[in-house]
Amino acid sequence: MLVLRPVQLSDLPQLQQLARESLVGVTSLPDDTERLRLKILGSCASFVSEVQHNGPENYFFVLEDLASQQLLGCSEILATAGFNEAFYSLRNRPFTSESRELNIHHGVPALSLCQDLNAHTLLRGFHINAELERTPLSELLSRARLMFIAAHPQRFSDAVITEIVGYSDEAGQSPFWNALGKHFFDLPYTEAERLCGLQNRSFLAELMPHYPIYVPMLSPEAQACIGRIHPDGQEAFDILEREGFETNSYIDLFDGGPTLFARPPSIRSIADSRMAIARAGTPTLGKTPYLVSNDALPQYRAMVIELDWSAGEPVMLDTATLGALQLADGSPVRLVAL
Template identity: 30%
Template sequence: MLGLIRASAISVRYPVITPSFSSRLCRAKQAEGESPTRPARRLSNRKALGERIERSIDAFDRDIAQPENELYLLVLDDGTGSIAGTACLFSKVGQTWPFYTYRLTQIVHHSRELGQRYCEDMLHLSNDFGGATEVGGLFLHSACRANGTGRLLARSRYMLIGQFPNRFSCRIMAELRGWVAPNGSTPFWDSVGRNFFHMPLAEADRYGGINGNQFIADLMPKYPIYVSMLPQPVRPLIGKVHESSAPALKLLMNEGFRLTEHVDIFDAGPVVECRASDLKAIADRECGVVASLGNQPKGRPALMSKGSGRDFRCWVDHTSSDPAGLTRQGERFAEVGEEVAHVEF
């Protein structure tokens, strides 16, 4: 049953999340170190960025009964019309080309004659996440990292999933940036991938982002890798998150994600997953109708969303405990009579 919502009539500039449907995203500032993913994954290639925007526009405009291979690109409007951040959803990975991770397993060796028994960690090339929805592409300008703006940008993806569950898989996953040395090198890549690709990590990552992952299937070793055969300093870095990605990992874990036995094939960063129905933004979401406009925001902060297709919007508002419902913070986001979804922020 839909509750009634009381909204404020104040007119203030607040950040809001919208679908990307403009080339103005090409002018978005994406400073080094502001993404929880590897720097090479940034869409610095203008052509690749334009293609993603077009894919996203097409996905938002189509009626979709079930996920296929869509990309949804959300942007953070900082309240002045400038784009200060982006977030992506890949509705069903592993369709156009395989989606690879390394799965970390153990094997036990036992010699009765020598009286020796020991466990070995092994890395297996895996396609286990084929068909899942991936959340990623999170960029946020440093000037906007305050007052929960990063959390708004990250969680807007889950509000989109909750609003249109048929467009996404019931299994949600994310990759995070692995450990990088102070000099900028990636020890895991230098010890494993570089031996087979003969190129720097940034070049391999950029190539995969533009041309797909078939080259991984062509060149990556098909047999398991014994972790004990890697250089000793590299072993404890497998599954270790880069310090710049630690806040992103915390957000994911708070939302309901859990660590898996999988790591990124390039830098061995952690991979997390969650059932869509277990995401807090989905499990705890409620719906209501704006019934009136108040004068002042009050109550607890809430994440709110509305609209379909290009009209999807997500922002932070306030909820009150009385049956009248919510207090809205910006007259351009929702009007009297509109239905909105909300969850505690």
């Protein structure tokens, strides 16, 4: 039985193993004991804090096999990007020039360093074991965060974003980084991303050029990386795209990966989730998989369960499932179909 729950300090050793296995570019999951320990402590404090509006909180979740107590994945919500440190992106928009005398009006795409996405809620830290990729458990790991937002909207912004890891080859070479960032840091892409995970990311961003970078002046290989997704990041992108997230004019300033954006009312797991009453009993199993969660804070739990359920009816769950979801007979439960 696999359950998503908030991280605990006792998870630190396993979480560090997940960090070692995670994709280069997932800088919010550093392979560093002290950084991870502080992240866990910050998450634990966030879940118990009294919050009336979004602030610096981070909510970190892990996917656990209850039988083996093994962690198989993790994901995170940062309530407010840019709250404690500036959140930098590259804005990809045309720079327009014109000459009335020559009757020329021309737009050239340009990348500009910006902090436009400060104050948005940020989804980050998605990682799942390879054997569970492209299964309903990947959906659980990503979308249960959105059900948590649905349960506690006051804790989050009215706009949600996520950065998808951009393209790099099997040797860890990023054509976008090599054409741009490397000139300012003289560091390999993998080392720059490692430093971002270990230190304040803004100190690197602030050394990036503060003037527009005209896209046609980049190498063709670098231009092809703008908005391109790393193959191992495709699933994270696909799940959120199905949720209603869309690409916008912002990209990651290190690897050129796309940024996804959505308003909570348009996010499927928020807009389509329904409340019901959980009842102890023999479940009426069906062929429709549902994401099922409680609306708690430190006791938040979510699972994938195949049910035969209709709106307005109670959700029949056996004792083991009720316990795994931290529910009692008669407790409210949130559901959304996969």
